[in-house]
Amino acid sequence: MQINRKEFLKKAGIAGASLIAGGVLYSLFKGDDIITAVVESSAQTKWAMLIDVKKCAGKPDCSACMTACHKGHNVPAIDDIRREIKWIWKADFGNVFPEHTSEYMDVAVRSQKVIVACNQCDNPPCVRVCPVGATWKRADGIVMMDHHRCIGCRYCMAACPYGSRSFNWKDPRKILSGNDIRVEYPVRTKGVVEKCNFCAERIDVGEMPLCVEACSEGAILFGNVADPESDIRRALAGKYVLRRKAELGTNPEIYYLV
C-alpha cells in the first residue's frame, strides 16, 4: 500500500487525538483519587453528635450552648448578617431541612428553631478545595482548622453546603471587649476563616464539648459512633434521624432527632 505524506500526517493525527481522548475519558470514569482518599476511614474513633430538636424546642429562649461556645472560643458577636461569625447557632426548621418541609406545613413548625453547627462531614467538601491544607479531616473524624496556615481565600466557604464557615472581615479583637476574652484560647485575626471544631481542644484531654456541657436539657448527645456500645450508637440504633442535606454525599456527623 502506498501512503503519501499528507495521508500519513492525517492518520497519525487521528491516532494521537484518540489516544489523548481515551486517557481523558478513562480518568473521568475512574474518578478522582483525591475523593477516595478523603472517604476512606479506618478509625477506631469517630465523633458524632445527636441533637434532640424536641427537647430544644421546649425552651425557645435558651441559648446556653451558643453562649458557652462563643465565650469559650472568643467568637465575636457581630450584628451585620454579612459579617457575622458563627460556630453554633439557631436556624428555622424549614431552612435547615428544606427537603423535609412541605408548603402546607404550619408556619409555627416550619419556623421552629434548630441548633446547627459544622457537621464535621465524613466527606468534607471544604477539605477538598483548601489549597494550603489549612483544613483537614483528623483520624477521629473532626474537620480541623489550622489558623496558622489559613490564607483567607474562602474556597472552603464556597464549598460548604451548610454555611458553617465564617470569614473574619474585621479584627475580632476590636469587637471582643477586653474582659470578654478568654485568655487560654487564642482569638483569630482579620482574614482567616473559622468554624466549630467539635471542641477538639477539650476532646483531646478527655472532656466533653462546651455546648454539650452547657445544655441543661441534655438535648445534645456526643459520643463515639465507631464504638457499637457507646450511648450515641444505642440512641441512633432504633430511631429515625435526619442529617442535613445527606443526599449530597457529605455524610454529616451531626444527627437530628425530630
Add this chain to the structure above:
Amino acid sequence: MYDGTKIIPGILLFMIVLSFPVWYDRLNGSAVIPDPEVKTESKYCVMPKEYMRSNHMVLLDEWRDSVIRDGDRSKVFAGIIKYDKSLSNSCMKCHNNKKNFCDRCHERLSVNPTCWDCHNLPEEAAHAN
C-alpha cells in the same frame, strides 16, 4: 604601581564605608547583647537555656504542629512540673513579662512575630493594639 597614591586611599575609604554598620554600632554603644529579664517562679525552662536561646522558635513550631495537626496535647516538663505545649498557657505564664523578655531580644533584632494578634497574654487580657 600606577596611581598608587589614589588607589590605596580609595580602597581604605571603601573599607571604612563598608564597615560603617559595625563601627557605628560599637561607637554608639548599641552593639550590646540584649539582656532578657528572666523573672519566673520556676528555676527551669522547658529546655536548657542555651537550647531555648537559639531554638525557641523551632520548639514553638513543633509544639504548634503536634498540638493542632497531630492532636497530641501531651505535657512537657519544666523541672518536675508539667506544662501544656502552649504559647499562652505555658511560655507566657512563666515569662509573664513580655516587654522585658521576648520583646527585648526581638526589638533589638527586628523580629516581629505575629503570634500576639491571636494568642493572648495572661496578665493583660485587654491588650488592645
